Amino acid sequence: MLNKYINSIIQGDCLEVMKNIPDNSVDITFADPPFNLKKKYNGYKDNKEFNTYLEWCKQWIYEMVRITKPTGSIFVHNIPKWLTYYADFLNEIAYFKHWIAWDAPTAPMGKSLQPSHYGILYYVKDPEKNKFYEIRYPHKRCRKCDYLLKDYGGKKAKLHPFGPLISDVWTDIYRIKHNKYRDEHPCQLPIHLLERIILMSTDEDDIVLDPFVGTGTTVIAAKRLERRFIGIDIDEKYINITKDKLAGVSSNSKIGDIWVSFYLDEIETIRDIDWVKLAQHFLIPENIKDIDFTKIKKIKFDKQTRLLKYENIKI
Numbered sequence: 274m275l276n277k278y279i280n281s282i283i284q285g286d287c288l289e290v291m292k293n294i295p296d297n298s299v300d301i302t303f304a305d306p307p308f309n310l311k312k313k314y315n316g317y318k319d320n321k322e323f324n325t326y327l328e329w330c331k332q333w334i335y336e337m338v339r340i341t342k343p344t345g346s347i348f349v350h351n352i353p354k355w356l357t358y359y360a361d362f363l364n365e366i367a368y369f370k371h372w373i374a375w376d377a378p379t380a381p382m383g384k385s386l387q388p389s390h391y392g393i394l395y396y397v398k399d400p401e402k403n404k405f406y407e408i409r410y411p412h413k414r415c416r417k418c419d420y421l422l423k424d425y426g427g428k429k430a431k432l433h434p435f436g437p438l439i440s441d442v443w444t445d446i447y448r449i450k451h452n453k454y455r456d457e458h459p460c461q462l463p464i465h466l467l468e469r470i471i472l473m474s475t476d477e478d479d480i481v482l483d484p485f486v487g488t489g490t491t492v493i494a495a496k497r498l499e500r501r502f503i504g505i506d507i508d509e510k511y512i513n514i515t516k517d518k519l520a521g522v523s524s525n526s527k528i529g530d531i532w533v534s535f536y537l538d539e540i541e542t543i544r545d546i547d548w549v550k551l552a553q554h555f556l557i558p559e560n561i562k563d564i565d566f567t568k569i570k571k572i573k574f575d576k577q578t579r580l581l582k583y584e585n586i587k588i
């Protein structure tokens with residue numbers, strides 16, 4: 274039954290579709306459900322009664338855990354309010370790994386602190402068997418001068434040439450702001466958010482399933498990184514947008530034979546274990562060990578040579 278769904282986008286109710294998928298058969302599941310905030314979707318009515326919403330969420334969360342392999346991971350994205358209930362369900366059937374805070378300011382809500390992060394609950398099926406790769410992101414830089422933002426004091430010599438290991442607070446990935454990058458969908462996620470999650474938790478050819486695929490962010494990220502995918506959405510319009518977009522996507526988010534996540538001409542995410550091989554593609558000055566990294570500008574990706582260059586080095 275699984276084979277007929279591989280690398281396809283299915284229109285239907287995710288609960289019905291997931292019921293046809295065998296236990297322990299996909300590598301990761303990622304869900305970005307409607308948040309019950311009365312958002313204007315094409316067809317779906319985002320205004321369920323409180324308990325109805327939670328009871329519905331419990332059902333698809335159970336299905337996600339059931340179909341995920343023992344080596345696999347379960348990710349659920351939502352506002353913190355709903356995640357507190359989800360954690361209650363998930364703690365019964367899977368193991369907590371992280372609450373990732375994705376720093377993304379939203380509109381003020383009146384008498385409350387301004388919500389400034391979404392949460393991504395990260396659970397695993399079996400902590401002994403779980404597949405996980407540490408990931409690195411580029412050093413943060415001043416937008417105007419391009420030099421490192423943080424003064425690392427006496428520790429500069431020990432800085433990693435690419436950037437630090439990522440924590441559970443992600444501040445370097447932005448929501449889609451420009452309309453030219455946005456589909457006709459009220460809640461499209463940025464592609465490099467999903468690419469980071471996929472690089473962190475899967476290998477090439479693994480299966481990624483998204484039960485609320487919208488206009489396709491997860492499946493496009495999976496295809497760019499040469500993972501297999503299954504995307505489900507109830508809305509025909511979003512399914513068609515996803516299919517059209519997928520047709521134009523190729524599996525080329527790599528440098529040499531290493532999969533990475535790009536945003537424009539910069540790398541957003543690499544795996545720590547890939548650095549040794551990846552470093553061969555960087556034009557790294559020979560005396561790198563003596564260099565103060567605060568004096569090096571951005572790393573740029575040259576699309577023609579497919580090499581990465583450190584710029585403006587002042588020694």
Ligand SMILES: C[S@@+](CC[C@H](N)C(=O)[O-])C[C@H]1O[C@@H](n2cnc3c(N)ncnc32)[C@H](O)[C@@H]1O
Pocket residue numbers: 285286287288305306307308314317458460461462463484485486487488489490491505506507508511
């Ligand atoms: C928050 S959006 C997902 C957006 C997606 N992450 C993206 O980047 O495009 C939630 C989606 O769930 C879909 N949906 C609502 N109820 C569903 C159901 N029962 N089964 C499958 N999809 C459903 C909606 O049509 C909507 O596209």
